[in-house]
Amino acid sequence: MPIDASTRFCAVYGHPIRHSASPAMHNPAMAALGLNWRYLAFELHPDNLRSAIAGAKAMKFIGLNLTVPHKLLALEMMDALDESARTWGAVNTIRFEAKATDGQWQPLHMFSEPPNDIRAHGFNTDADAITRALREDLKFEPRGKSVLLLGAGGAGRVAALKLAQEGVGELHLVNRTTSKAEQLAAELKGVRGHVGYPKNEVDLVLNATSLGLRSTDALPFDPKAFSLSRATAAYDMIYRPAETPFLRAAAEAGCRTANGLGMLLYQGAKALELWTGKIAPISIMREALMKNVYGSSI
Numbered sequence: 445m446p447i448d449a450s451t452r453f454c455a456v457y458g459h460p461i462r463h464s465a466s467p468a469m470h471n472p473a474m475a476a477l478g479l480n481w482r483y484l485a486f487e488l489h490p491d492n493l494r495s496a497i498a499g500a501k502a503m504k505f506i507g508l509n510l511t512v513p514h515k516l517l518a519l520e521m522m523d524a525l526d527e528s529a530r531t532w533g534a535v536n537t538i539r540f541e542a543k544a545t546d547g548q549w550q551p552l553h554m555f556s557e558p559p560n561d562i563r564a565h566g567f568n569t570d571a572d573a574i575t576r577a578l579r580e581d582l583k584f585e586p587r588g589k590s591v592l593l594l595g596a597g598g599a600g601r602v603a604a605l606k607l608a609q610e611g612v613g614e615l616h617l618v619n620r621t622t623s624k625a626e627q628l629a630a631e632l633k634g635v636r637g638h639v640g641y642p643k644n645e646v647d648l649v650l651n652a653t654s655l656g657l658r659s660t661d662a663l664p665f666d667p668k669a670f671s672l673s674r675a676t677a678a679y680d681m682i683y684r685p686a687e688t689p690f691l692r693a694a695a696e697a698g699c700r701t702a703n704g705l706g707m708l709l710y711q712g713a714k715a716l717e718l719w720t721g722k723i724a725p726i727s728i729m730r731e732a733l734m735k736n737v738y739g740s741s742i
């Protein structure tokens with residue numbers, strides 16, 4: 445569909461943004477849904493986040509995604525916060541909304557001529573994407589399972605809290621800086637976090653550290669303290685490279701494996717559903733993402 449005066453926009457703001465795969469994933473999905481919409485990417489300094497959100501609102505953008513370093517900053521810039529953004533303490537998706545004739549706030553896709561009074565509604569689609577990726581890409585159901593989580597940074601923290609919320613049975617936390625793993629263990633509700641390597645077998649090892657992004661990186665765990673032969677499945681939040689040394693070692697040890705592409709896919713799919721009110725065309729999005737990230741769909 446050609447761009448014309450009726451074209452509507454979504455965008456991602458990030459700093460840096462150059463390697464974002466989100467436009468490649470969303471534009472074919474919008475076209476497949478028959479929408480004359482476009483998804484753009486903007487390099488945005490955090491000092492300008494507030495005015496850039498106001499600008500998108502004034503121009504009646506449908507919605508925004510936010511990535512590093514904007515997700516936490518945006519929390520106090522929203523006019524309304526969904527439970528998901530409140531629970532995870534971060535906003536990765538904004539839906540712009542206006543009041544319908546019945547006085548209820550509705551997403552802008554519901555209006556052919558949106559009114560000028562628009563609010564920014566903040567959501568978080570990252571946490572749900574973790575468990576959806578584990579379920580759909582790894583056939584891993586968290587309830588009652590034993591997990592070794594590597595990393596207690598931003599991504600590791602959300603993974604731990606989400607797994608606890610989903611009823612994981614045992615959670616072992618390992619982090620280079622042990623005090624951060626201890627703090628995270630103290631924050632958990634519903635499961636006791638054990639800091640350190642497990643003595644017994646685990647159902648899943650989840651890498652939420654940045655180790656593996658560079659080819660020279662060490663493994664994200666100490667092979668003298670833990671062997672992957674004691675795990676059934678392994679998930680790496682990293683998706684570039686497609687197979688980190690951690691995932692390769694896990695596959696060689698007989699684990700089921702999956703990389704972090706699914707997390708990127710499912711957070712995007714949920715955002716698209718929030719904006720459009722339609723089911724996201726997952727297979728089109730996955731294929732577009734793989735082409736963008738790996739240069740092929742295999």
Ligand code: ATR
Pocket residue numbers: 594595596597598599600619620621622624652653654655
């Ligand atoms: P993210 O938001 O992606 O989680 P982060 O909060 O900076 O980013 O967390 C990075 C994670 O990778 C942390 O668990 C970090 O360990 P520390 O908490 O000790 O910093 C881990 N990490 C990064 N570089 C590492 C390295 N060289 N060795 C071991 N762990 C590393």
